[in-house]
Amino acid sequence: MAEQLALRGDEKLLDLGCGNGFIIEELLPHMPAGSFVGLDVAPGILQSARKRLDGADIQAEWVEGSADELGRFQDSSFDRAIALYMMHYVDDIDQALAEAARVLRPGGLFILGTDHPDSLGEMHEVHFKALRQMNDVPSALFKSSPKNRISLTNGQEQLQRHFRNVRTHAWKDELLFPSTGAFLDFYQSHNHCSASSIPGLDLGEGFFEELRCRVGHQVNQIITQKGHFKVTKHTGLIICD
Known part of the structure; x- marks a missing residue:
C-alpha cells in the first residue's frame, strides 16, 4: 500500500x-x-x-x-x-x-x-458446516458476509462513479495453521465469521463455545491428515484518482 x-x-x-x-x-x-x-x-x-x-x-x-x-x-x-x-x-x-x-x-x-468474496473460504466452509450441525440456529447467522457489499468483484464499478481513474491491484496468499488452537484464535478474531457481531443478537457464551468446539473438531481432523489447515486469502487494493 x-x-x-x-x-x-x-x-x-x-x-x-x-x-x-x-x-x-x-x-x-x-x-x-x-x-x-x-x-x-x-x-x-x-x-x-x-x-x-x-x-x-x-x-x-x-x-x-x-x-x-x-x-x-x-x-x-x-x-x-x-x-x-x-x-x-x-x-x-x-x-x-x-x-x-x-x-x-x-x-x-x-x-x-x-x-474477493471467496477470500478465507476454507474458514467459512467449516464455520457454516458447524452451524448446520447445531440446533435452533438463528437464520440471520446464515446470511452472506457484509463484505459482499463492496469487494474486488464489484468495488471498481462503484468507485468509477466518483473517480476518473480506477485500477485494481489484487493478490493471493495462504495462511497455514499447524495447530487447532492457532486457527481458533484467528477464527475468533474474525468474530466467528461475524456471528458474534450481529447487533441485538445475544446468543450467549455457551453457543459460541459449542460453535468453536465443532469448528475445532473439523480443523483438527484436517490437521491430523495434512499436517496443517490452509486458509486462502484473496485480497487487494483499488487505487483511484
Missing part, C-alpha cells in the same frame, strides 16, 4: 476507519514531514490510537465519525485518503465514496482495501 500511495513525504493523509492507528504507525517512515487525520466511529479504539502514537513526532488528529459523513472537512483537504477493509461496514457506501473524492485535492489518491 505504501508503494501504491507514491508518497513524497509531506502529504496530508486521511485514514477512514483508522482503528488503533497501526497503519498510520507503519506509514510514519514514509511521511516524515506529513500529517494525518484518523477517523473512526468507535471512541474507545480512537483512544487506543492516541495511546499507540503518543510521543511520536507527527501531526495527527483523531476524529470520531463515520466515513459517509465527512462534512467537517472542506473540499480538497487531503493529498491521500485510505479505507482499508472497513467500507463494507459503512451505512451509505456510495455517499462515503463521494465524500472521499470531494475531500481529495487535485492529483490526490484514494486507496480502498478489500477482499
